[in-house]
Each structure stands twice: as structure tokens, then as C-alpha cells.
Amino acid sequence: MERTTTAGRPECPLVRVTTRLLLTTLAVTALATAFPLSAQEYPAKPVRIIIGFPPGGATDLVARLMAPKYTGLLKQQFIVDNRPGANGVIGSDLAAKAAPDGYSIHLATVGSLVLSPATGKVPYDALRDFAPISQAVALQNIFIVHPTLPARTMKELIALAKARPGALNFASSGTASTGHLAGELFKSMANVNLVHVPYKGGGPAIVDLVAGHVEVFVAIISTAVPQVKAGKARALAVTGTKRAAALPDVPTVAEAALKGYEATTWYGYVAPAATPRPIIERLHKATVTVLEMADVKQTLLDQGIEVAPSSPEQFATYIKSETGKWTRVIKAANLKAE
Numbered sequence: 001m002e003r004t005t006t007a008g009r010p011e012c013p014l015v016r017v018t019t020r021l022l023l024t025t026l027a028v029t030a031l032a033t034a035f036p037l038s039a040q041e042y043p044a045k046p047v048r049i050i051i052g053f054p055p056g057g058a059t060d061l062v063a064r065l066m067a068p069k070y071t072g073l074l075k076q077q078f079i080v081d082n083r084p085g086a087n088g089v090i091g092s093d094l095a096a097k098a099a100p101d102g103y104s105i106h107l108a109t110v111g112s113l114v115l116s117p118a119t120g121k122v123p124y125d126a127l128r129d130f131a132p133i134s135q136a137v138a139l140q141n142i143f144i145v146h147p148t149l150p151a152r153t154m155k156e157l158i159a160l161a162k163a164r165p166g167a168l169n170f171a172s173s174g175t176a177s178t179g180h181l182a183g184e185l186f187k188s189m190a191n192v193n194l195v196h197v198p199y200k201g202g203g204p205a206i207v208d209l210v211a212g213h214v215e216v217f218v219a220i221i222s223t224a225v226p227q228v229k230a231g232k233a234r235a236l237a238v239t240g241t242k243r244a245a246a247l248p249d250v251p252t253v254a255e256a257a258l259k260g261y262e263a264t265t266w267y268g269y270v271a272p273a274a275t276p277r278p279i280i281e282r283l284h285k286a287t288v289t290v291l292e293m294a295d296v297k298q299t300l301l302d303q304g305i306e307v308a309p310s311s312p313e314q315f316a317t318y319i320k321s322e323t324g325k326w327t328r329v330i331k332a333a334n335l336k337a338e
Contacts, residue, residue, distance in 0.1 A: 042102050042278070042279050042282060043074055043076040043102060043103065044076070045076060045103060046076055046077040046078070046079055046103070047070070047074075047076060047077070047078045047079070047102065047103050047104070047105060048078075048079050048080075048081045048103065048104050048105075049063050049066075049067055049070075049078055049079065049080050049081065049105055049106070049107055050081045050083055050091050050094055050095045050098070050104060050105070050106045050107070051063050051080060051081070051082055051083070051088075051091055051106075051107050052083055052084060052085070052086075052087070052088030052089065052090060052091025052092055052108075052109065052112050053082065053084050053088060053091070053109075053173065053200070053201035053202065053203070054082055054084040054200060054201045054203050054204065055082055055203055056201070056202065056203025056204075056206070056207075056223070057173060057201045057202035057203045057220065057223055058139065058202055058220035058221075058222040058223050058267075058303075058305070059088075059107055059109060059267060060080070060082065060203070061222055061303065061305075062107060062136060062137055062267060062300070062305065063080045063107045064080050065296060065299055065300070066078075066136075066287075066290050066291075066296065067079065067080050069290040069293060069296060070286055070287075070290060073286050073289060073290065074282075074286055084200045084201050085200055086116070086174070086175075087111045087112060087115070087116050087173070087174030087175055087176050087177050087198075088108070088109050088111050088112030088116070088174070088177075089112055089116050089122050089123075091106065091112065092106060092108055092112040092113065092122075092124060092126075093122070093123045093124050095108070095130070095270070095271075095272065096123075096124040096129040096130060096272060096273075097124075097272075098272050099272070100131075100271065100272040100273065100274035100275040100276075101275070101279075102271065102275055102276070102279035102282075102283065104271070104272065105133065105269055105270070105271050105283060106130070106269065106270050106271070107136065107267055107268070107269055108130070108267065108268055108269070108270050109177075109178075109265065109266075109267050110178060110265050110266050110267075110322060110326075111173075111174065111176060111177045111178060111265075112126075113126040113130075113268075113270075113319055113322075113323075114126065114319065114322045114323050114326050114327075115176040115177065115178065115181065115326055115330070116175075116176045117323070118176070118323070118326055118327040118330045118331070119175070119176040119330055119335050119336055120176075120336060126319065126323070127319065127320065127323065128273065129272070129273050130270035130271065130272065130273055131270060131271045131272065131273050131274075131275045131280055131312070132268065132269075132270050132312045132313075132315035132316045132319065133268070133269040133270055133271060133280055133283045133284050133287060133312055133315070134268060134269055134283075134284050134287045134288060134291075134309050134310050134311070134312065134315055135266060135267075135268040135308050135309060135310040135314070135315045135318060136266075136267050136268050136269055136287065136291065136307070136308065136309070137266065137267050137291075137300060137305050137306060137307055137308055138264060138265070138266045138305075138306050138308040139220060139221055139222065139264065139265055139266070139267075139304060139305045139306065140220075140221045140238045140239050140240040140244055140264050140265070140304060141178055141179050141182045141218050141219060141220060141221065141238070141239040141263055141264070141265065142218070142219055142220075142221045142224050142235055142236075142237070142238045142239065142244075142247070142250070142304075143157070143186070143216065143217075143218055143235070143236040143237050143238075143239070143253065144209065144216070144217050144219055144224045144227070144228060144233040144234060144235050144236065145157070145209075145215060145216050145217075145233070145234050145236060146209060146210075146212050146214075146215055146233065146234070147231070147232070147233065147234050148212065149215050149216070149234070151236070152234065152236070153236060153256060153257070154236050154237045154251075154253060154256040154257035154258070155256065155257045157216070157236060158190045158192055158257060161190070161192035161193065161194055162191075162192055165192070165193045166193045166194075166195060168194045168195070168215050168216060169194060169195040169196070169197050169214050169215060169216065170183045170194045170195070170196060170197065170214070170215070170216040170217065170218055171197045171198075171199055171205040171208065171209060171214040171216065171217040171218070171219075172196065172197070172198055172199065172205065172217075172218050173198075173199055173200075173201050173202040173205055173219070173220065173223075174198050174199065174200065174201070175196075175198045176330075176335065177198075178220075178263060178264070178265035179202075179217075179218040179219060179220065180196060180198065180218070181263060181326075181329070181330075181335075182218045182239050182263035183196060183216075183218045184196075184333060184335065185261065185263055186218075186253065186258070186261070188333070189258045189260075189261055190257070190258060194216065197214055202219055202220050202223035203223070205217055205219065205223075206219060206223050206224065206227060206233075209227075209233055210227055210232045210233060217233070218239075220265065221238060221244055221246065221247070221303065221304035221305070222246075222300075222303035222304055222305050225246050225247065225302075225303050225304055228247060235247055235250045236250070236256070237250060237251050237252055237253040237256045237257070238250055238251075238252055238253070238304075239252070239253055239261070239262065239263040239264065240252060240262060240263075240264050241254070241262055244304040245301055245302075245304065246301070246302055246303055246304035247304065266308065266322075268310075268315055268319075269283065269287055271283065280312055281312075284311070284312055287309060288309045291307040291308075291309045292307070292309070
């Protein structure tokens, strides 16, 4: 039976075919929008790696070492985007609000995901607004001083601080950074008074330490190693439970002066929370592959940084456990964002 139009005229077969083709095209387009990976393989354009600190610090070092390796694996350029400020909070906020399409990922720190939220209000929820990809590295802090400071050991630093209460200062990469908390823990355990001087990252802080504008810097070890080896800064002790391979002659704080002392840090990759699972899985696989490359491992180890890849689920669990641990410590010390 011949189909007719609403006007009563016979319907052209060509119109029927065209209509079906149009409807099929619209359906396919809708599916491609809902499931972008079914239309094209990720990534199809450059990806930016947001970090919350300026060039010259440890996060910048890790991101710039890994970016070209990602590029080689995934055949699209990975670009480091430095967005410094507020101990990484500015970069983390930008990442949390980025489009959840895999083209903005974030090398986050324990400072921006755990410590800053515990010391004051931040414009994101670290547990709700990010999709963990993988932990990347674990590293120590290190106490370094300007070479003119008359303290060659941690015990001598403690004695000097007690002789000059409130006269010495110590730098960190930012308020509520692991360097800041490591310094506060040192002050508490040694019963000394040093004035905290927060910077917008390890790069600017090491410049001022070398220039003599601050006497002590509790730095991420990778930031300090080049200056220590060049004789521009003196290393007193590392903050972990074991000595660092990059500076094997430098003792831990625990063995040098304060038994039981420990303060370490970590970085890890996250994406905006609604990023599709297939993209997270591809980024996770690439991250683990890069971190297992021999040259990447050795370059990081030379700077005192250990690779520490994990599954997305393991990283999510770790962030939650770190949040509980450090929140209790910060509340007990009554630390607030400045």
C-alpha cells in the first residue's frame, strides 16, 4: 500500500530513505556524544598537565620528565601548565573545574589534596571532585641551611635556635605544605622557635636560601640536591625513615637528633571527577608504563625521588587515609591557613 503525506499526496520513496538516513545519523551522533571513545580513540589532541607550583620545584621536575614520555606513548603532545599559588590550591581548583574529557590532568600533591583542605576552606572537595589515576612518586623533605649559618648538624641547629629564640626563620614551599608541617613538627619535638616563611613553591624558596635571605629551608629533596652538591647550601638531615640515595651521607632527623621524627610527601595524577572510565584506564596504563621506564626511575632516584605507581582504586584509598591522618595532626597543632 502506497504511503501518503499529511496533505494526502503520495509519499516519495526517496523522502522515506532520506528521512531514515537523517534519523540514523542523528542517533549515531547522539551516541558519539554520550560515548566519545566510540567515535575516536583518546587522545585526539594535546593534553595539558596542570601543576600548582612554578618552574624549578619538584612537581615541575616530575611533570616535565614524564610529559615527553606520555607524548611518545600516546602520540599526542602532553604540555606542562604551571599555575602556582596557595600551596597548589590554585592549580588544583583549575583542574577540578576543567572539562572532564581527559585533556586536562593534574599532578596533585599531598599539600593541595590533603593538607590545605585540613587547614582552611578550599574551593573544591578533594575526595569528590577528582578521579584518581595513579600515585606517581614518594619523596622526602630535607633540612638545608645557608653555608654561613653556624650549624653543621641538626643538634647544632637546635642549640642555635635555643640560643636565639625567634631570631631564625625557616622557609617552605607554602603554608600547609609538607615542608611547613615538617618544620612545625621539628619545632614541637625540639622545643625551639623558628619563624615560618611560606613561598609560592620550592623554586623561589631555594633562590632566597642561596641568596641568604632565609637561613633554613625545609625543602623537597629534589629541589635541594643540585644546590647541596654545588656547595651553595648545606644539608643537615632528611625527614624520612631512611637516608636518601641521592645524598647517602646525610642522616635522617631521627638518627641525627630527634628519635621518632618522620615527615614525607607524595604526588599523584588525578583528573576531573566525571572523566570517563576508559580515559582514566588509558591514562593509568600510560602512567605506570612511564614510571617503570629505567631512565625515568634513575633520573628521579638521582634527585632523591622514588617512583610509587598504584591503581586508581589504591590511590583513592590512600588519599582518604592520608586525609584522616593529617587532619588529626593539623587540628592537634591548631594550624590555620595564613
